[in-house]
Amino acid sequence: MGLVFLMSYVLPLSLLIFFKQIKLISDFNISEARERKTPILSFMIISLLLGSFIYKIPDFKILSLLFFGCLFALSMAYLLLLINFKTSLHLIGISGFTAFFILLGLYFNTNNLNFIALLIFLNGALATARLVLKAHSPLEIIIGIILGIGGIALSVLIFL
Numbered sequence: 001m002g003l004v005f006l007m008s009y010v011l012p013l014s015l016l017i018f019f020k021q022i023k024l025i026s027d028f029n030i031s032e033a034r035e036r037k038t039p040i041l042s043f044m045i046i047s048l049l050l051g052s053f054i055y056k057i058p059d060f061k062i063l064s065l066l067f068f069g070c071l072f073a074l075s076m077a078y079l080l081l082l083i084n085f086k087t088s089l090h091l092i093g094i095s096g097f098t099a100f101f102i103l104l105g106l107y108f109n110t111n112n113l114n115f116i117a118l119l120i121f122l123n124g125a126l127a128t129a130r131l132v133l134k135a136h137s138p139l140e141i142i143i144g145i146i147l148g149i150g151g152i153a154l155s156v157l158i159f160l
Contacts, residue, residue: 004063008067040089043074051066062107071155072151080143091130091148094126096152100152101119103152
């Protein structure tokens with residue numbers, strides 16, 4: 001699981017710092033649609049590698065759905081960049097994690113309603129913050145939520 005932490009947190013953060021140093025991105029907000037292509041492609045590769053690695057471990061197979069879902073959502077976000085549409089990566093992440101956590105509760109037949117309610121609240125708080133900061137339009141927020149949930153749903157349909 002240390003490898004998962006390194007590849008899903010440390011490596012992407014290091015890549016963003018590297019991309020800023022070589023001027024592929026102007027700032028960490030990556031507010032320009034054209035600047036998002038390389039980071040998203042990099043994170044897609046990381047998601048594919050992690051999902052493939054974890055999928056081979058029988059006891060952790062369900063965790064691979066999170067990374068494959070991320071891969072599918074980022075792939076759609078990348079395709080939208082080709083038509084110069086920027087979606088909220090924050091909302092892809094939080095809504096995908098929420099959908100994944102709901103899936104875990106259903107899969108293991110556990111009652112996680114309090115945590116799910118907290119996650120749904122955090123989805124709303126994050127969406128509101130992105131709107132207040134004028135980082136995204138309402139449509140970009142909605143598309144981010146749809147891609148996050150849709151990525152997890154697609155990974156469940158394919159791999160479970």
